[in-house]
Amino acid sequence: MGAKRKKRYIVRVGDFEVPLIKTDRSYPQFDNAILDLGRQTAKMKEMLERPELVTHHQFLPVVLREKIFLKMHFDDKAKRLKLDKKIRPIVEVAHSDSVIFSLYAAMLNKYYEQRVADIGIKEVATAYRRGRGSNIEASKEVIDQVFLTKQCWIIKSDFVPQFSSQVQR
Numbered sequence: 001m002g003a004k005r006k007k008r009y010i011v012r013v014g015d016f017e018v019p020l021i022k023t024d025r026s027y028p029q030f031d032n033a034i035l036d037l038g039r040q041t042a043k044m045k046e047m048l049e050r051p052e053l054v055t056h057h058q059f060l061p062v063v064l065r066e067k068i069f070l071k072m073h074f075d076d077k078a079k080r081l082k083l084d085k086k087i088r089p090i091v092e093v094a095h096s097d098s099v100i101f102s103l104y105a106a107m108l109n110k111y112y113e114q115r116v117a118d119i120g121i122k123e124v125a126t127a128y129r130r131g132r133g134s135n136i137e138a139s140k141e142v143i144d145q146v147f148l149t150k151q152c153w154i155i156k157s158d159f160v161p162q163f164s165s166q167v168q169r
Helices: 037-049 095-118 135-148 160-168
Strands: 006-013 016-023 063-075 080-092
Touching: 006 037, 016 037, 016 095, 037 095
Parallel strands: none
Antiparallel strands: 006 016, 063 080
């Protein structure tokens, strides 16, 4: 099997910009894939106009699988390169559920961005936010700001282990 080719799109649904990823094949799930972007967008518009469709939607179980990565690092003690296995849990939701989650994520993102702008903390949280570039670019902005500021605090936190343990329960 070859690697999946992904194309990223932004579709407008009502007042919301919804990022969608289209792949050249679907993943196995309990329902059929909705590969057509037009059908996905139409379903989102219908849900936006008729919220009771979400209320009555039968959400399907998630599929949990593990993806194994090999990470290379230099072992100072052994004075050589070493490969370690890293296991990342992958949660795949039903195709019909992902349409709902994509729409609601876009809605929450819009309101979140409005709120952080309103209360003046738009520049505080930088990671994983659309329109801010990559996390590397965000890190550079933070480091540049640290050099310009005489006194500052940097708070770094990683919530991934917390979310991973929630998935495994």
